[in-house]
Amino acid sequence: MRPADTVMNFSSCGDCPIRERAVCARCEPDELDVLEKIKYYRSYEAGQTVVWAGDRMDFVASVVSGIACLSQTMEDGRTQMVGLLLPSDFVGRPGRAIAAYEVTATTDLVMCCFRKKPFEDLVESTPAISRRLLEMTLDELDAAREWMLLLGRKTAREKISSLFAIIGQRSTPFSGEGMRTTLEFDLPLTREAMGDYLGLTIETVSRQITALKKSGVIELDGKRHVRIPDFQRLLAEAGDDSDGGMPS
Amino acid sequence: MRPADTVMNFSSCGDCPIRERAVCARCEPDELDVLEKIKYYRSYEAGQTVVWAGDRMDFVASVVSGIACLSQTMEDGRTQMVGLLLPSDFVGRPGRAIAAYEVTATTDLVMCCFRKKPFEDLVESTPAISRRLLEMTLDELDAAREWMLLLGRKTAREKISSLFAIIGQRSTPFSGEGMRTTLEFDLPLTREAMGDYLGLTIETVSRQITALKKSGVIELDGKRHVRIPDFQRLLAEAGDDSDGGMPS
DNA sequence: CGAGCGCTTGACATAGGTCAACTACTGTGG
DNA sequence: CCACAGTAGTTGACCTATGTCAAGCGCTCG
Numbered sequence: 307m308r309p310a311d312t313v314m315n316f317s318s319c320g321d322c323p324i325r326e327r328a329v330c331a332r333c334e335p336d337e338l339d340v341l342e343k344i345k346y347y348r349s350y351e352a353g354q355t356v357v358w359a360g361d362r363m364d365f366v367a368s369v370v371s372g373i374a375c376l377s378q379t380m381e382d383g384r385t386q387m388v389g390l391l392l393p394s395d396f397v398g399r400p401g402r403a404i405a406a407y408e409v410t411a412t413t414d415l416v417m418c419c420f421r422k423k424p425f426e427d428l429v430e431s432t433p434a435i436s437r438r439l440l441e442m443t444l445d446e447l448d449a450a451r452e453w454m455l456l457l458g459r460k461t462a463r464e465k466i467s468s469l470f471a472i473i474g475q476r477s478t479p480f481s482g483e484g485m486r487t488t489l490e491f492d493l494p495l496t497r498e499a500m501g502d503y504l505g506l507t508i509e510t511v512s513r514q515i516t517a518l519k520k521s522g523v524i525e526l527d528g529k530r531h532v533r534i535p536d537f538q539r540l541l542a543e544a545g546d547d548s549d550g551g552m553p554s
Numbered sequence: 555m556r557p558a559d560t561v562m563n564f565s566s567c568g569d570c571p572i573r574e575r576a577v578c579a580r581c582e583p584d585e586l587d588v589l590e591k592i593k594y595y596r597s598y599e600a601g602q603t604v605v606w607a608g609d610r611m612d613f614v615a616s617v618v619s620g621i622a623c624l625s626q627t628m629e630d631g632r633t634q635m636v637g638l639l640l641p642s643d644f645v646g647r648p649g650r651a652i653a654a655y656e657v658t659a660t661t662d663l664v665m666c667c668f669r670k671k672p673f674e675d676l677v678e679s680t681p682a683i684s685r686r687l688l689e690m691t692l693d694e695l696d697a698a699r700e701w702m703l704l705l706g707r708k709t710a711r712e713k714i715s716s717l718f719a720i721i722g723q724r725s726t727p728f729s730g731e732g733m734r735t736t737l738e739f740d741l742p743l744t745r746e747a748m749g750d751y752l753g754l755t756i757e758t759v760s761r762q763i764t765a766l767k768k769s770g771v772i773e774l775d776g777k778r779h780v781r782i783p784d785f786q787r788l789l790a791e792a793g794d795d796s797d798g799g800m801p802s
Numbered sequence: 803c804g805a806g807c808g809c810t811t812g813a814c815a816t817a818g819g820t821c822a823a824c825t826a827c828t829g830t831g832g
Numbered sequence: 833c834c835a836c837a838g839t840a841g842t843t844g845a846c847c848t849a850t851g852t853c854a855a856g857c858g859c860t861c862g
Contacts, residue, residue, distance in 0.1 A: 378703045380793055386706040388699035399692055406696060436684060443691045444647055448654060450698035451636035455626045457705035458634040458753025462850070497809060505706025507851055512810055529809065545628055710818065745841060758818055760842055777826095777841065807859085815852070825842075832835085 318342065322418070327394035328368040329442060332434040340432075344424040350411035356397075363405040365419040366398030372415035373494045376407045377502060387503040388453075389446070392476055396442055400426045413494050457505045460545055465504040466514045467544035470524065474534055489534040518543070566590065570666070575642035576616040577690060580682040588680075592672040598659035604645075611653040613667040614646030620663035621742045624655045625750060635751040637694070640724060644690055648674045661742050705753045708793055713752040714762045715792035718772065722782055737782040766791070 319325065319338045330341055347370070350356055356374060357363050369391050376389035376397075388407060391397060397409060397417065420428075429436045456468055477491040493500075497515075501508045518524045523543055525533040534540050567573065567586045578589055595618070598604055604622060605611050617639050624637035624645075636655060639645060645657060645665065668676075677684045704716055725739040741748075745763075749756045766772045771791055773781040782788050 376699075378699065380703070380707065381795055382793075384707040386703040388702045401689070401692075407699070430681075430685075433678075433681070433684075436681075436688060437678075440684060440688045440691065441649070443688065443695060444649075447691060447695045447698060450695060450702065451624075451626065451655070453702055454636045454698065454705055455628070455634040457702055459628065459632040508809080509811085509852080510850060513850095516810075545630075547629055755819060756841080757820080757843085761818090764842075804862095806861085808857105809859100810855105810857075812855085813853090815850105816848105817850085818847105819849090820847075821845090823842105823844085826840085828837100828839080830836080830838100832833100 319345075322370070324368060324370055324394040324418075328418075329396050329435060329438050330368070332438045333432070334434065337432055337434055340428065341420070344420050344428075346419055348417050348419055350415040350417075352411055352413050352415075354411045354415075356409040356411060356415070356417070357405045359405055359408045361405050362403060363398060364422050366396065366400060366422055366425050367417040367419040369393050369395045369397065370416040370418050373412045374415055374417075375410050375412050375499060375503075377410070378407055385502050386505060387499065388450070390503065395446075396439070398422070400429050400439070412499060462504075462506055462510050462514045463517065463543065464545040465506060466500075466511065466518060467523070467540055468546065469500060469504060470518075470532060470534065471537075471540050471544050471546065474532075474537065474540070487535075487537055489537050491532055493530045493532060567593075570618070572616060572618055572642040572666075576666075577644050577683060577686050578616070580686045581680070582682065585680055585682055588676065589668070592668050592676075594667055596665050596667055598663040598665075600659055600661050600663075602659045602663075604657040604659055604663070604665070605653045607653055607656045609653050610651060611646055612670050614644070614648060614670055614673050615665040615667040617641050617643045617645065618664040618666050621660045622663055622665075623658050623660050623747060623751075625658070626655055633750050634753060635747065636698070638751065643694075644687070646670070648677050648687070660747060710752075710754055710758050710762045711765065711791065712793040713754060714748075714759065714766060715771070715788055716794065717748060717752060718766075718780060718782065719785075719788050719792050719794065722780075722785065722788070735783075735785055737785050739780055741778045741780060 319330065319342055322328075325331065330338065333341065348367070350372075352372075359378070371393055374391040374395075374397065375387050376391060377385050377387045379385040389395075391409075399406070400422070403422075429439060456465055460468065473493065473495075474489045474491055478489060495503070497508045497511045500506075501511045504511065506514075515524070515526075519526055522535070523540055525535060527533065567578065567590055570576075573579065578586065581589065596615070598620075600620075607626065619641055622639040622643075622645065623635050624639060625633050625635045627633040637643075639657075647654070648670070651670075677687060704713055708716065721741065721743075722737045722739055726737060743751070745756045745759045748754075749759045752759070754762075763772075763774075767774055770783070771788055773783060775781065
């Protein structure tokens, strides 16, 4: 089975949908020209594995569209997601040849890949890239630490609420109009992926979603479509001090 | 009460004990000269708070000696440690004015501080610093993700074993001689700090330590001194695939 | 139609949390 | 030197949130 032939209705970095937020966001036109030369696109179908932990990884990449998961697995099969990669997020570590985590496509996925060696050289020579990379890495570190609080100290109900708050906020991109009170989105994750992300079993995920529905915090339309009638209420359930858990 | 007057038996960057690993590790002598001008030392006693979450923070710093903890607290008081800062680790985020986490001195602590604005300018103008900072941030991100697996999926016994494995390895600095089978160190953390780090209560920490002692995985001398007769056995108890949980 | 997958629900088990008592130190003041 | 109080840690009894195991539903695909 071949990678999905995702429609790509753009051709050059200038029209790229993640131009403003990806690792190349700060590049000047001449720097983009250099990037163009070493970049190529790859598509994956939902469910496919992009890289296995321990594999040699000869590229780094930006997520262009779709969602990818970064996860870690213990010998006995317990797994923990350690990152949820949305469009513009960066995959791979410059300077490391072997992938530390498994990367899987959760939905159909398009990535903009750069061959590793040339990209590493560019990081060294192009401050616009290395600065942006540092900034993005610091953001990821903050997100990871936020997640540590969730994993270590929150209850199952708070965990689910937090996840919905994050997905809700990120899937209503820059609707700057303050915090809209009502919100609607499709869950891009299976119950199992949610469990792996939250450190819960699939059954607990299911039960807590049902419970949140019963108390009116969320409304479901089918299994995947979620409506949040009162976003502040959701944040309260998440145990968050009103910022939805995404420090910037 | 004033900060502890810790003995500092070095005076310039050239003799600094963390010269090889800190954010300044890659600097040339002339670059160090610039750093010298904006640096100053601060000491804290065990237990003191270095910065409160939400406070304005006008410096960034390297830990020179002692141990600091980074932690996050929810409104109702639940707290989670999100970082254990050992000598050479970096504190603060360039580009951010407000501290996102609380920083406390767990032992007596000496930090090499840089005023924030001049340091940020240096990061922009000195590739040796920005590169090292990126590298250190990526390492921290890896450590945070390793910790997410621990918090989300490990049992209490595995958590304690993992913590001991990490402290054990880091406190036997570069004894390159492979993995010595036996190992000995002092715990720099109270039971409470361990609980906050591992997402456990103090009682569970205590019980699991007792249990590990009973099964002969560890030996105690007083409350704080730990001896590991068989390090491989400890790693096995930690559920780690033999690397002690510190990817580099 | 049957198989398989994603999800839900129930009954039950248990790891870890909670509450409370107790020990062992350590420092303070009389 | 002796209370004394305060801090750090341990242990026990009990409780509950979450995991485990098992059954079943409602899709979609072949």
